Amino acid sequence: MSQSIPDYSSKAPVLVTGATGYLAGWIVKRLLEEGKTVHAAVRDPNNSQKIAHLDKMAADLPGEIKYFKADLLDEGSFDAAMAGCDVVMHTASPFTSDVKDPQKDLVDPAVKGTRNVLQSANRTDSVKRVVVTSSCAAIYGDAVDVAKSSGSKLTEKDWNTTSRLDHQAYSFSKVEAEKAAWEMEKAQDRWQLVTINPSFIIGPGTAETQTSESFNLVKQAGDGTFKMGVPKMEIGMVDVRDVAEAHLRAGFIDEAAGRHIVSKETRDFLYICQVLRDKFGEHYPFAKGYLPKWLVWLIGPMANKALTREMVAKNVDHPWAADNSKSKEALGLTYRPLEPALEDMFQQLLNNGAVARK
Ligand code: NAP
Numbered sequence: 001m002s003q004s005i006p007d008y009s010s011k012a013p014v015l016v017t018g019a020t021g022y023l024a025g026w027i028v029k030r031l032l033e034e035g036k037t038v039h040a041a042v043r044d045p046n047n048s049q050k051i052a053h054l055d056k057m058a059a060d061l062p063g064e065i066k067y068f069k070a071d072l073l074d075e076g077s078f079d080a081a082m083a084g085c086d087v088v089m090h091t092a093s094p095f096t097s098d099v100k101d102p103q104k105d106l107v108d109p110a111v112k113g114t115r116n117v118l119q120s121a122n123r124t125d126s127v128k129r130v131v132v133t134s135s136c137a138a139i140y141g142d143a144v145d146v147a148k149s150s151g152s153k154l155t156e157k158d159w160n161t162t163s164r165l166d167h168q169a170y171s172f173s174k175v176e177a178e179k180a181a182w183e184m185e186k187a188q189d190r191w192q193l194v195t196i197n198p199s200f201i202i203g204p205g206t207a208e209t210q211t212s213e214s215f216n217l218v219k220q221a222g223d224g225t226f227k228m229g230v231p232k233m234e235i236g237m238v239d240v241r242d243v244a245e246a247h248l249r250a251g252f253i254d255e256a257a258g259r260h261i262v263s264k265e266t267r268d269f270l271y272i273c274q275v276l277r278d279k280f281g282e283h284y285p286f287a288k289g290y291l292p293k294w295l296v297w298l299i300g301p302m303a304n305k306a307l308t309r310e311m312v313a314k315n316v317d318h319p320w321a322a323d324n325s326k327s328k329e330a331l332g333l334t335y336r337p338l339e340p341a342l343e344d345m346f347q348q349l350l351n352n353g354a355v356a357r358k
Contacts (some may be wrong), residue, residue: 013037015085016196018092021048025206026244032063041070049219053207072113072307078120087251090117095213102169110173118184128234133248134178134195138172142314155320156259176210194250198243199236199263203341209352221272222355227285230270231296234320236263249331259330260327264335279343293317
């Protein structure tokens with residue numbers, strides 16, 4: 001696999017869906033640094049508070065930004081934002097644990113939204129490349145699945161075949177959305193699909209307050225939710241700026257193709273707590289150890305509705321590993337250390353009051 005240099009010379013605008021999001025903020029920033037005109041698709045362009053950080057970036061950087069109103073569930077609502085674009089970065093998809101109806105809150109916006117964006121691409125002759133933000137969640141369902149991969153390491157060849165509407169619904173939304181995207185790519189030959197499949201994203205946001213579930217989890221490390229200990233659940237982690245860079249390269253390296261696992265290394269929730277305790281001190285209730293699996297299995301479902309017995313059985317005490325070599329070879333990605341990213345992220349939660357200062 002040969003790695004080429006990204007070519008940012010085109011003057012065509014670039015569409016970023018969900019531009020107010022945590023990851024999207026860093027993608028928009030990199031595009032503005034490259035002098036691009038960013039078409040920012042947002043739910044409410046009149047909400048000046050939600051776009052203030054993007055306006056500030058555009059004022060400070062060479063590129064410019066234009067806002068368009070679009071909703072994943074409104075058919076055709078991305079047409080105006082996509083007009084004239086050669087590259088589309090489709091990041092918008094709900095990433096939240098605040099779910100009452102998984103079909104309506106997660107799967108519909110993810111899958112119908114992806115189809116909606118790609119139908120706009122089918123109608124927009126200028127579009128050559130669509131980068132879809134998928135996830136490692138589209139590659140595996142539960143940690144127990146990792147052992148079935150070649151060498152017990154996830155690769156781009158693996159697909160999540162185990163998530164369901166009533167088990168790991170977010171992962172289900174991501175795999176169904178990515179499958180829909182590949183089906184639609186195969187049905188035409190003008191635009192090419194490239195997916196970025198990040199593991200758990202960490203690091204500061206470009207907006208003072210971010211609503212991504214990434215922030216919610218790191219907040220829980222410091223607000224006492226896990227003061228008695230954490231379940232031993234391994235996941236991949238990666239700095240948000242590396243994921244944004246991966247999108248830029250996927251969009252502008254001519255030879256980029258297929259799926260890309262974007263993950264620095266395997267870590268777990270206790271690691272997050274240890275890094276934060278080293279930096280912020282003992283007075284925050286960061287977990288100091290693991291809870292035994294039997295205890296998590298017993299009390300988990302009462303403490304946290306995501307910790308079902310099936311979830312505990314298939315994820316606690318199971319090793320996780322993923323092969324990130326394609327991201328390094330094909331996209332030329334180098335990965336930043338995770339510790340400063342976690343520290344800056346927690347500092348942001350203290351600054352905006354999401355975690356009380358001690
Ligand atoms: P985020 O900050 O919550 O971003 C999600 C974006 O989707 C927001 O801009 C949100 O708009 C938009 N959105 C949600 N529902 C929408 C709808 N019906 N119509 C239009 N826009 C809608 O979360 P994130 O962490 O940056 O996630 C960005 C992408 O990365 C998602 O595709 C997610 O699945 C993927 N991902 C995230 C992680 C992670 O650890 N964070 C890991 C792997 C993959 P509002 O601002 O208006 O709410």
